[in-house]
């Protein structure tokens with residue numbers, strides 16, 4: 048989750064940061080890899096102990112199990128949020144960089160190179176989705192990347208999404224438009240236009256390639272809230288995938304491309320839909336760092352048109368890059384709470400990572416699948432009619448797990464639900 052790459056602090060500073068850990072173990076129940084393995088080495092405390100040993104013995108070649116322990120950290124920062132002693136996220140980045148320095152395989156950079164190209168992802172994704180029902184298996188359908196792409200739920204057209212949500216409402220027992228709905232629609236027509244605000248959309252690789260209709264709906268929401276929306280040309284991957292794969296120079300190149308593309312746009316705010324890209328952009332040099340904002344955080348400040356009633360029980364899944372990386376917890380819930388009839392239900396272990404972690408689920412599929420199933424069970428236990436989230440990686444990871452755990456429980460981008468509540472029928 049580094050923004051500028053894992054620059055290791057000098058040894059004395061590293062030692063000072065490591066001393067912050069008092070070995071209390073309070074972070075353990077928040078760490079997805081510890082919960083999935085029950086192995087202390089796969090816990091924050093275990094990783095920090097190990098990193099301390101490696102720092103103290105710089106000439107020792109770490110054993111394979113030690114490299115595994117560091118490499119399997121998701122970088123989710125749930126431990127940083129939970130730690131009463133204030134450990135630094137830098138330590139986890141340094142630990143991961145140590146693992147990458149010893150273990151450099153072609154898999155990570157190949158996967159990062161593929162996922163960070165919108166065109167390649169879109170080309171791969173379209174026939175896989177199309178072929179799921181109608182075509183014989185394509186050569187890459189069974190590959191790790193193919194399965195990952197196929198797990199991301201369909202990028203619904205507006206009409207299909209509206210049908211899905213109306214069906215959920217009917218199934219939940221509310222059935223059809225209510226009086227509140229009609230009143231809200233009338234109020235919507237009477238609402239004066241909000242003051243325009245210039246915003247630029249950061250497209251992102253997975254959002255832009257795999258969920259293009261959801262991105263259009265976010266644009267419609269922003270427009271309905273009075274924003275003037277631009278999509279600056281020449282954007283690249285934010286660089287997070289290259290960082291995850293241990294390719295800082297590639298990440299730096301992508302940052303330069305984005306800095307140039309977004310500097311040309313006069314928008315006050317750069318809106319980022321995917322929480323992972325948002326955190327990465329907030330680590331760019333100023334002024335872009337201060338302009339990059341999460342879509343939910345911006346929407347929560349905007350005067351959206353009055354919503355229709357949506358009498359559903361909805362659970363929000365917090366992407367770690369939003370909750371632990373950007374401190375975004377209340378905003379998505381506040382947006383849901385504005386919708387009449389909607390009940391927000393809270394899953395247990397809301398702060399624990401789902402196991403997506405950029406290319407992590409592709410590099411460590413079995414461990415990631417275990418974490419995904421645990422997350423899907425926590426969400427299903429709430430009795431929710433619908434799950435929503437703010438990151439395409441989490442969306443695909445949880446959708447894949449829900450197919451086994453609760454096949455009738457759908458998951459959508461938060462902004463898709465907001466679009467249906469506030470805008471559908473008006474655009």
Ligand code: SF4
Pocket residue numbers: 067068069070071072073074075091092095126129130131132133134
């Ligand atoms: S909660 Fe903080 S101080 Fe306690 S073991 Fe975990 S990292 Fe160390």
Ligand code: SF4
Pocket residue numbers: 077078079080081089090091094119120121122123124125126127139400
């Ligand atoms: S960053 Fe996440 S996976 Fe890594 S040690 Fe902390 S809680 Fe565990």
